[in-house]
Amino acid sequence: MGLIVQKFGGTSVADAEKIHKAARRAVAARQKGNQVVVVVSAMGDTTDDLIAMAKSVCGDCPPPKREMDQLLVTGEQVTIALMAMAMHAQGQQAISFTGGQIGLVTDNSFSKARIQSINKQRLFDQLNQGKIVIVAGFQGVTPDGEVTTLGRGGSNATLVAVGAVLGADVCENYTDVDGIYTADPRIVPNARKIDRISYDEMLELAGLGASVLQTRAVEFAKKYNVPIHVRNSQNDNEGTWIVAETPNMEHIVVSGAALKKDLTRITLKHVPDQPGVAARIFGQIAAANIVVDDIIQNVMDDQTANVSFTVEHGDLEDIRQVVKGIIHDLPPTEATYQGNLAKVSVVGVGMRIHTGVAGKMFKALSEAKINIQNITTSEIKISCIIDREQGAKALQVVHEAFDLGTKK
Ligand code: ADP
Ligand code: ASP
Ligand code: MG
Numbered sequence: 554m555g556l557i558v559q560k561f562g563g564t565s566v567a568d569a570e571k572i573h574k575a576a577r578r579a580v581a582a583r584q585k586g587n588q589v590v591v592v593v594s595a596m597g598d599t600t601d602d603l604i605a606m607a608k609s610v611c612g613d614c615p616p617p618k619r620e621m622d623q624l625l626v627t628g629e630q631v632t633i634a635l636m637a638m639a640m641h642a643q644g645q646q647a648i649s650f651t652g653g654q655i656g657l658v659t660d661n662s663f664s665k666a667r668i669q670s671i672n673k674q675r676l677f678d679q680l681n682q683g684k685i686v687i688v689a690g691f692q693g694v695t696p697d698g699e700v701t702t703l704g705r706g707g708s709n710a711t712l713v714a715v716g717a718v719l720g721a722d723v724c725e726n727y728t729d730v731d732g733i734y735t736a737d738p739r740i741v742p743n744a745r746k747i748d749r750i751s752y753d754e755m756l757e758l759a760g761l762g763a764s765v766l767q768t769r770a771v772e773f774a775k776k777y778n779v780p781i782h783v784r785n786s787q788n789d790n791e792g793t794w795i796v797a798e799t800p801n802m803e804h805i806v807v808s809g810a811a812l813k814k815d816l817t818r819i820t821l822k823h824v825p826d827q828p829g830v831a832a833r834i835f836g837q838i839a840a841a842n843i844v845v846d847d848i849i850q851n852v853m854d855d856q857t858a859n860v861s862f863t864v865e866h867g868d869l870e871d872i873r874q875v876v877k878g879i880i881h882d883l884p885p886t887e888a889t890y891q892g893n894l895a896k897v898s899v900v901g902v903g904m905r906i907h908t909g910v911a912g913k914m915f916k917a918l919s920e921a922k923i924n925i926q927n928i929t930t931s932e933i934k935i936s937c938i939i940d941r942e943q944g945a946k947a948l949q950v951v952h953e954a955f956d957l958g959t960k961k
Pocket of ligand 3 (some may be wrong): 562706764765766
């Protein structure tokens with residue numbers, strides 16, 4: 554007996570039958586004596602469909618972010634009500650809440666808001682009456698009552714935040730694969746399911762393209778030490794546990810590989826080479842809440858510098874606006890954009906004490922005739938920027954080179 558928070562992703566609630574199946578799982582956990590909270594995503598591809606709908610209305614004029622969030626939150630709101638109805642039909646008392654109704658307060662950064670607090674009393678009041686509580690993922694409200702969303706994949710963040718404030722025994726993340734694999738199983742067919750992975754490795758994998766969990770959710774889980782169990786909603790197999798690091802994890806040099814499929818490199822040319830300029834540029838980018846990586850600076854002969862960095866395709870519109878401001882503030886800076894890039898990475902806490910990982914990765918890419926355009930490393934990862942069209946191949950050969958498909 555305990556307190557369980559379960560989250561069902563879009564494919565796991567895609568139609569009436571799947572909603573009933575997810576509901577049955579939650580009801581079964583309740584009948585075993587647990588208190589159960591269920592977080593749900595929008596059904597199937599609803600969020601993508603809503604984005605396409607906005608595009609069809611707005612054309613090339615980017616929609617106001619506030620209105621975009623007003624639109625996107627509706628997806629999850631459909632699912633909560635249907636999930637509550639399914640549970641009632643199964644004879645289980647249940648009540649659904651939007652983000653605002655559980656006082657899930659965020660900052661006012663529309664489209665990627667950060668969670669600040671949750672009113673756990675409302676949740677406990679209902680749980681203590683024996684009900685299953687259903688919460689809309691991916692959404693919150695600002696202190697002023699504006700509706701916000703938490704970034705793509707944000708229902709993961711709702712799961713972990715609710716789990717953390719309630720002191721849940723476990724957060725179960727139900728999705729369409731059996732757990733976390735050594736690489737995306739849709740791209741690498743012989744990828745292997747991992748039984749346990751550390752928060753730090755999962756943070757890197759998620760940040761480097763393993764979209765099965767949102768990075769922010771893992772950050773939150775690490776901070777509050779909330780264990781996450783990633784499982785398949787269509788079977789009862791044991792999934793992957795994401796937990797604090799244990800000493801024996803360092804025996805495995807590389808735990809997984811990941812691919813970011815669509816990156817754009819921005820190069821700022823003729824940037825004045827003076828102290829404080831980089832801080833100004835990246836300060837403005839950070840203020841716009843855009844994540845950049847792979848930063849390269851080259852100083853030229855004429856006292857100016859070239860500064861390059863990559864962003865994800867989804868941030869392209871936002872970065873264009875910021876870059877316009879930078880060019881205006883720092884003459885004679887100019888900007889060029891190079892799209893169609895990807896990034897392949899390997900991750901493992903064992904890299905801290907083992908050598909030779911970089912060489913092995915570069916050899917595998919060169920044998921596959923994949924050109925490396927840039928390299929970045931951290932204590933536990935190595936990443937290479939490559940052509941987008943070679944992304945899948947790169948992930949496959951790197952996975953093979955480290956023999957990740959074989960259990961160690
Ligand atoms: P949900 O709708 O349940 O949130 P997502 O589509 O967001 O599901 O995430 C699940 C998908 O993540 C999988 O179908 C898989 O293709 C992809 N994925 C990418 N990298 C990995 C990985 N290392 N392990 C498992 N799944 C991964
Ligand atoms: N529905 C949102 C999305 O598609 C949130 C989520 O599924 O986690 O990104
Ligand atoms: Mg997801």
